[in-house]
Amino acid sequence: MQGKFIEEKIFKVLMVFSTLLIIIALGTILGSIVVKGLPALSWEMLSQTPKGGFYLGKSGGILNAIAGSFYIAIGSTFFALFVSIPVALYINIYRKKFSKYSNFVRLCLDVLWGVPSIVYGALGFSLMLIIGLKTSLLAGILIVTILIIPVMIRAMDEVMKTVPKGLVEASLALGATKAETALKVVVKQTLPGIVTAILISFGRAIGDAASVMYTTGFTDNVPESIMNQAATLPLAILNLVSSPIKEVQAKAYASALVLTIIILALSIASRMLTKKYTKNKL
């Protein structure tokens, strides 16, 4: 008779252990990056581009990569936003939310989300060869845009799905067109969710490496035109960490710390927004 309780106890211990293990894993990720990265992090790292001999352990920083990553993330987020808002509105307002059409669009986007970014990168590079576009900031921005569009649309879609039908109908009943309803009521209502979607996509854009590997190239300079090649943080980290020299590896850890801080800041910002949003709703 007591067997059923003993079994439950054992499994409960296992469950708590598993949960702790996940938290510990996250802890060692953040912890190891901070421990290894902090000593090598300096103002020079953030404010200078690589000087001669940087990759042999001499002076300079990763400003080129920080700038490149921000350019790519900002550019692609901007373009993606331009496509994503209309699509999210279209499948939620113009079409019936749960119509076959809308669900099919969602399925395609989910599948796209799952396509490995290396496939985007490889195919993107081939396409660039065909249309004659050189490895450049522009090419990187375009590929990353396509990479984050499904992320952004689905994140917005999840918020727009929750807009009550009554609200839309109320606006339509007042004689507003669907366009007015979509832009003035739905966008306004879901604005915090849209911003969260933007932050999530921005995070994905700044962190992805495989897609920009062969489309954006790499350079030690801060790009001055969108036709220049550009460095990115993930690739800079990859380059630096592959070095056999300890000092250079330390710079990789410092760069990883920079990227982690950016990502954490984005994550905290979007969480605070969501919290505020749900509070306002109640």
Place this chain on the structure above:
Amino acid sequence: MSQIENNKGSIQVQNLNVYYGERHALKNLNIEIPKHKLTAIIGPSGCGKTTFLKCFNRLIETNENVNITGQFLVDGQNIFDPKVEITSIRKKMGLLSQRPYPLPMSIYDNITYGPRIHGERNKTKMAETVEYYLKQASLWEEVKDRLHSPASALSIGQQQRLCLARGLAVAPEFILGDEPTSALDPISSKHIEQKFIELKNQYTIVVVTHSLRQARRIADYIVFMYLGEIIEHGPAKELLSNPQHQLTKDYVTGEMS
């Protein structure tokens, strides 16, 4: 007759208070539920009927942030006593919920789920149990040829009767119904009501209902609740024909719903 025998099938509620966080959901309930009778709990929606019913088998504790004070004596034992094993209480209480919830398994396994949980291993005995209780719930004829197909394939009325049979198969002393016919069509509802009337000789039955007409048809005893309090309770005929309290009067005459 020994003391325990005497207490079997009895429920006494003394100073029962339930709080959901800050909200005082049930206010100082005192009542004795008559043995082997059908008691209906009525009242406007939001009055705490379902909350009260969920105290009977302590399902209320599955909610977050619940605080309970007072005594809830079942067969003379306070079920909220920390020493009481919760599963033994629930075994005594068969529950029929608002809509049927067939477990994700075959018809046969739905019935034997309870006995198996409680340690029954004898295959022949279980087969007998299945037949006996499906007959009790008047479902045997309809399903005897497909006992091993999924329970979810049954119609919703059949599912509710299956749930009744499943509840009876753990040999409870009480049957609780939480608006058990509200999701059913009129004919299935009638089936369930008929069953309740037959079963009340062997079990103490407590049914929450939002339908005054249903209460009139099946209840021996009625508890009227309003805003978390018991306003009035008494034998069905008396309470319905001659309510003492103004609120009860309003409700019974249909001025409040």
Place this chain on the structure above:
Amino acid sequence: MSDKTRLQFDYRLKGLMKLFTLFAVLTLFIIFIGVVFKSYPILKTNSIFHFLFSSEWFPQKEKFGLFPFIVSTLWVTAIAMVLAVPFCILASIYLSEYADKKIIGWITPLIDILAGIPSVIFGIWGIIVVVPFVRDYLAPFFGKVSTGYSLITGGIVLSVMIVPVMVNILLEVFATVSKGLKEASLSLGATKWQTIKNVLLRKAAPGIVSAIALSLSRAFGETLAVLMVVGNVTKVPHSMLDPGQPLPALIANNYGEMMSIDLYDSALLLASLVLFIIVLIFNIASRLILRKMERNLG
């Protein structure tokens, strides 16, 4: 604004929206067609099965056997799944059935953070923590010598990466199992654990399968983190302490240098095609199952 211009605006906006939606959906098909098109030249020279099962990878001699990379991919993915699945299921049950709101309020943000961490960071973590662990503890434990850069290192890193994917889906799946159903089991006198075992897990089984399949497809395609710790050796690996090179790493490591050899480019896109198709199958199947579960909820 006159009614006419308002309606015109509505009409035009609708057209634009339709166009963008079409574009978003078509991307999927364009990628598919593009990858097929690019791998066509190499498929003309031999059958797909030849490439899948040949271990000869000598681009200079135009021999493009993908077998070593496929085996590496399978190893790394399998290790990641074996490590991640039990912990994720247990943790998700804990979070959805046992943990109180406060704990959930603490843990879900952490899992979201984990989900947002870029793969290069996981790679760095792998180099700092997992590689030394494998080199100094795990390999000696099995009586072997390893640099620490091996399939199991890749698998361990990958297993942590798929945690947020799997846990988030599992939590959604468990949430679709109605409270009433669990109460039905409890009211028969079942304990909470009996209810979880017999009702929750059984009802959620298709969802659990989809969560696993989706994580699997994510693991298949993960590139950078694995590339950084897996050793990148073109050889059919024989144990999980051997180094290897999974398909995505193959593409990433070699894509720059393929220009001079005719079919190299096509071979790497064939590798992409294999990845794409595997990911596609797992993704579509699991999404459809999940969707069906959500519908049944209503």
